[in-house]
Amino acid sequence: MRQTISTIAFIGLGVMGYPMAGHLARAGFNVRVYNRTTDKAIHWAKEFEGSHHLTPREAAEGADLVLICVGNDDDVRQVTTCPNGALHGMSKDSLLIDHTTASGELAKALDSACREHSVGFLDAPVSGGQQGAENGALTIMCGGDDNDFRRAEPVLQHYARAVTLMGPAGSGQLTKMVNQICIGGLIQALSEGLHFAELAELDQQRVIDVISQGAAGSWQMENRHSTMIADSYDHGFAVDWMRKDLGICLEQARKLGASLPITALVDQFYADIQAMGGGRWDTSSLRKRLTP
Numbered sequence: 358m359r360q361t362i363s364t365i366a367f368i369g370l371g372v373m374g375y376p377m378a379g380h381l382a383r384a385g386f387n388v389r390v391y392n393r394t395t396d397k398a399i400h401w402a403k404e405f406e407g408s409h410h411l412t413p414r415e416a417a418e419g420a421d422l423v424l425i426c427v428g429n430d431d432d433v434r435q436v437t438t439c440p441n442g443a444l445h446g447m448s449k450d451s452l453l454i455d456h457t458t459a460s461g462e463l464a465k466a467l468d469s470a471c472r473e474h475s476v477g478f479l480d481a482p483v484s485g486g487q488q489g490a491e492n493g494a495l496t497i498m499c500g501g502d503d504n505d506f507r508r509a510e511p512v513l514q515h516y517a518r519a520v521t522l523m524g525p526a527g528s529g530q531l532t533k534m535v536n537q538i539c540i541g542g543l544i545q546a547l548s549e550g551l552h553f554a555e556l557a558e559l560d561q562q563r564v565i566d567v568i569s570q571g572a573a574g575s576w577q578m579e580n581r582h583s584t585m586i587a588d589s590y591d592h593g594f595a596v597d598w599m600r601k602d603l604g605i606c607l608e609q610a611r612k613l614g615a616s617l618p619i620t621a622l623v624d625q626f627y628a629d630i631q632a633m634g635g636g637r638w639d640t641s642s643l644r645k646r647l648t649p
């Protein structure tokens with residue numbers, strides 16, 4: 358098994374992947390990038406002095422570790438197991454880590470595909486948003502084998518403030534689902550509270566100043582209340598992505614027999630936001646749905 362990681366391929370230079378790959382280049386790794394829209398990869402390679410490649414397979418050649426951060430399950434399949442996918446360029450005993458928020462089923466399938474190629478695998482979705490990626494302060498929830506985790510952890514620390522192995526392949530994605538289930542209901546409750554305060558002609562800022570100190574306080578309240586009061590929804594994680602994530606949660610819940618009535622309702626509220634043209638608004642736009 359390779360223990361030293363010096364060459365890393367990074368596939369997917371979006372809002373999250375671009376700065377994450379940047380942290381690794383700054384830390385001194387030899388970083389090879391691929392992005393579907395080549396201009397972004399060229400721009401990244403100029404900014405961070407890495408190399409850019411025309412297919413995931415080419416980027417993965419010679420890499421000790423391949424990191425992926427694309428959109429959804431289908432996108433991950435396209436950049437890994439398809440003919441020009443990274444897995445076909447990876448050497449024996451290298452490691453593949455998927456940071457995409459995707460399904461637990463995909464994680465298990467990728468784990469098996471990697472084993473057939475004698476490649477290690479971790480599913481490792483993140484939370485912390487664009488700000489967390491840029492500041493190197495993400496929370497990373499991993500699923501996979503303990504040895505692979507120990508090999509990966511020092512690398513992931515370059516853009517994380519917490520990296521945790523949750524269990525076998527798929528456990529990282531299941532943990533991220535819990536994260537999204539918890540967030541959806543919280544944002545709706547915060548939206549309803551602000552909506553109520555406005556109609557009651559209370560000073561919304563003063564209300565939050567008081568109640569955030571007590572049991573109603575949350576990350577969403579602390580970080581999103583002022584932009585929600587200002588009716589501004591351009592602050593991170595997009596509604597389109599949230600619907601993708603809630604869809605994954607609801608599908609998994611069906612398989613588990615779990616009851617998620619609030620999650621299902623909030624998912625429909627986000628569908629309303631999409632119908633209002635807000636697919637790219639951030640998730641706190643549930644507030645706007647109450648007073649369009």
Ligand code: NAP
Nearest residue numbers: 369370371372373374393394427428432457458486487594
């Ligand atoms: P993004 O800005 O839309 O970037 C997506 C990246 O994936 C782009 O580089 C895109 O390439 C690439 N891509 C998409 N489909 C592809 C395909 N079929 N083949 C090859 N490349 C493809 O998204 P993001 O915000 O970085 O999010 C990435 C993942 O992290 C998602 O799963 C998201 O749910 C998750 N996440 C996001 C946040 C957040 O706050 N943004 C927070 C936590 C988790 P192009 O440049 O060509 O479009």
